[in-house]
Amino acid sequence: MSAKGKAVRTRTSSTEIGDSIFDGALDLLEEQGPAGLTVRGVAIRAGVAPMGVYSRFGSKDGLIEALFVHGFTTLQDAIDSPTEPDPLNRLRAGCLAYRHFALSHPQLYHLMFAQMMVLQLSEESLESARHSFATLTERVSTAMHAGELRSADPVEVAQQIWSAMHGAVSLEIADVHFAIDREASYASMLDALLHGLGAATR
Amino acid sequence: MSAKGKAVRTRTSSTEIGDSIFDGALDLLEEQGPAGLTVRGVAIRAGVAPMGVYSRFGSKDGLIEALFVHGFTTLQDAIDSPTEPDPLNRLRAGCLAYRHFALSHPQLYHLMFAQMMVLQLSEESLESARHSFATLTERVSTAMHAGELRSADPVEVAQQIWSAMHGAVSLEIADVHFAIDREASYASMLDALLHGLGAATR
DNA sequence: ACAGATAAAGAACAACGTTCTATAGGGAGC
């Protein structure tokens, strides 16, 4: 309050706004799910005005799109991070890391795939999803060349593996999972599929 | 308009309102996706007042829950409908019917799983999801008893199959599918998994 | 036929995403 009784406007340094909003959105999303992602809620969390979402991300959808890209970029890193010398083991470890990412960020993972049917996504954003798929395909291809998986179109095989992983973690984070040991169930499904694709029994 | 210039209220027979709203919601959902599912939009489509959603379904969420139950009930029928004499073939046909259902009702399928992470669902509604899973488990169990799948906990195995199916169709209806022949890709993944679970090579 | 309960229609309210208006930060020029 100023000496004249008028409210004093505070103003955030413009270099911090984008990050504050993005971090606030990420936090609110995991804490409250998609219902927590309101423009006002994010702005309050970030300590800025709601208009900041529009100047920085263009719209609420733009903010969601930024979360989408961040999610796929992080997912790609997860698939890519294992460094086992054996190609099949490296692929498998990447698949385990996939689940770990999803379970560590359940709401973000859910948003990434849910928004594909909802949001009008830019080519650039879709590219981030494609990159994570390409990383998986590359790992599959390497295991094929090493003779550890039956030779086939690596894209087709990667699609199958991705489908299985996505289905498993989606049901798991939604708590629609009736198996007792969820981690073992995921590993077992993965091994059954890899075996069906030509891997030696694990 | 009455002779006195006052609008004449029309009133729908109460036995029709619930069905009109539900059918309107189902149509709008498939035509426009979740964004089309507004209370006013559904009411207009059904030719009733928005308040009808509340008296019949309790809330917008209640309407969505009715769609959820309808979806899972229909999905269960799809899994259950094949009558092939051979248990493994019957299971496999049910899995193909699963995909057919999802592709025929992409938005409904998406809503069914998306809402699991969003909606506070009644025990009754969750039971409809469990019933469709139980049907799949039963089919798995029968194939095991016939010696066509390796003996294991049928729940665990059904969970794996469901995960793979769910992942595959989810990515397919979201158009995140890089394989050339999607139907063949699904069948191939299914067969690889069933083979890994003990089925003779198809 | 009449009365009362209930649910249907229509209006109003609070919260939402978005756009508009007022204000302050930051950079350029002197």
Place this chain on the structure above:
DNA sequence: GCTCCCTATAGAACGTTGTTCTTTATCTGT
């Protein structure tokens, strides 16, 4: 350092949404 102007920030207003409240018509029981 000071002034001016542009831009982005905060705050307010607007249209749409889900929901609740009020009015009105249907339905049931006597």
